[in-house]
Amino acid sequence: MSDPLLIYGATGYSGGLMVEGALARGLRPIVAGRDETKVRGLAERLGLEPRVARLADTAALDAALRGVRVVLHSAGPYYETATPMVEACLRAGAHYLDIAGEIPVIEALARRHAEARRRGVMIMPSVGFDVVPTDCLAAHVAARLPGARRLVLAISGLRFTSRASAKTAFQHAFDGVRVRRGGQVVLVPWGELHRAFDYGDGPRESIACTWGDVGTAWYTTGIPDVAVYFEATAPLRMLELAGRYFGWFLRTPLWQVWLKAHADALPEGPTEEERGAKGMVVIAEVEDVHGRRVQSRLRTPEAYAVTGVTGPAVAARVLGGDF
Numbered sequence: 001m002s003d004p005l006l007i008y009g010a011t012g013y014s015g016g017l018m019v020e021g022a023l024a025r026g027l028r029p030i031v032a033g034r035d036e037t038k039v040r041g042l043a044e045r046l047g048l049e050p051r052v053a054r055l056a057d058t059a060a061l062d063a064a065l066r067g068v069r070v071v072l073h074s075a076g077p078y079y080e081t082a083t084p085m086v087e088a089c090l091r092a093g094a095h096y097l098d099i100a101g102e103i104p105v106i107e108a109l110a111r112r113h114a115e116a117r118r119r120g121v122m123i124m125p126s127v128g129f130d131v132v133p134t135d136c137l138a139a140h141v142a143a144r145l146p147g148a149r150r151l152v153l154a155i156s157g158l159r160f161t162s163r164a165s166a167k168t169a170f171q172h173a174f175d176g177v178r179v180r181r182g183g184q185v186v187l188v189p190w191g192e193l194h195r196a197f198d199y200g201d202g203p204r205e206s207i208a209c210t211w212g213d214v215g216t217a218w219y220t221t222g223i224p225d226v227a228v229y230f231e232a233t234a235p236l237r238m239l240e241l242a243g244r245y246f247g248w249f250l251r252t253p254l255w256q257v258w259l260k261a262h263a264d265a266l267p268e269g270p271t272e273e274e275r276g277a278k279g280m281v282v283i284a285e286v287e288d289v290h291g292r293r294v295q296s297r298l299r300t301p302e303a304y305a306v307t308g309v310t311g312p313a314v315a316a317r318v319l320g321g322d323f
């Protein structure tokens with residue numbers, strides 16, 4: 001007997017990790033996706049119920065969501081996949097969760113909040129590494145300094161990326177860096193925001209990057225100025241240089257095709273051994289109008305290992321009525 005939890009995109013790298021994570025919690029999710037052979041193969045291997053539907057096929061998607069209370073949507077890129085699944089969840093009266101880190105998608109989903117409430121369901125994007133640990137830490141420091149006006153997050157230890165995450169990043173990486181100012185998401189040029197953070201062994205230079213918390217932290221904390229930094233590793237410095245001097249060129253359709261083809265040649269994601277390797281450090285700092293600052297630091301496992309745990313954990317809480 002399946003639980004009324006459907007993981008769509010279960011045949012993908014992160015979907016697979018979240019199916020494993022759900023099983024480890026004693027859940028029996030329905031596994032779903034668009035490719036019948038892959039979905040049935042996965043379901044057979046794990047003894048789970050398969051459901052197959054293309055996102056563009058409304059009738060098939062409605063049939064796939066029959067009896068489902070929570071959808072954990074793990075098929076990205078979300079700028080292509082979020083809308084049809086949210087529409088289907090609203091029609092079906094099912095809660096919608098995803099692991100999107102794309103700020104325009106998060107903003108578009110936030111605009112559906114009132115409609116979701118009317119239908120008695122929740123829309124909650126970004127239940128993966130981006131943004132669960134950072135969002136929890138942001139909420140923690142915001143509670144320590146009520147009235148804070150500025151939130152800065154910093155992340156160290158991101159060494160691996162899945163093929164799909166790289167493709168999603170290339171889509172917007174060369175526009176500039178998205179930050180929130182006065183409650184609005186704005187673009188600043190690459191290279192404008194640098195700062196040192198102590199991740200545990202002295203100050204490390206860090207570079208502001210586009211990351212999902214710029215979308216979500218506003219809804220969690222109400223703090224109007226948000227920026228997210230990453231430790232300045234050699235690949236990140238290269239990305240920054242590319243964005244700064246060749247951004248206009250790398251945004252052209254021909255280069256986008258080339259970059260995405262290059263991403264296709266990457267491994268699907270970190271191996272089990274890599275996921276078990278050194279973890280991440282996350283810092284959250286808030287500041288109020290008087291210049292008072294509060295900072296907290298959190299250590300987590302490797303990012304994809306976190307996603308495999310947090311997605312199913314949030315789904316389990318929603319299934320249990322906590323929404």
Ligand SMILES: NC(=O)c1ccc[n+]([C@@H]2O[C@H](COP(=O)([O-])OP(=O)(O)OC[C@H]3O[C@@H](n4cnc5c(N)ncnc54)[C@H](OP(=O)(O)O)[C@@H]3O)[C@@H](O)[C@H]2O)c1
Binds near residue numbers: 099100268307
């Ligand atoms: N928030 C976070 O921390 C976090 C962590 C990991 C990943 N992500 C995001 O999650 C998404 C998936 O990542 P991944 O590493 O799992 O990618 P992946 O291994 O390439 O898997 C993508 C999955 O999505 C499905 N899919 C793609 N486009 C689709 C469409 N138009 N209709 C239906 N299904 C579609 C694929 O189906 P087929 O197998 O049929 O192609 C596959 O099952 C990406 O957007 C990534 O950026 C976020």
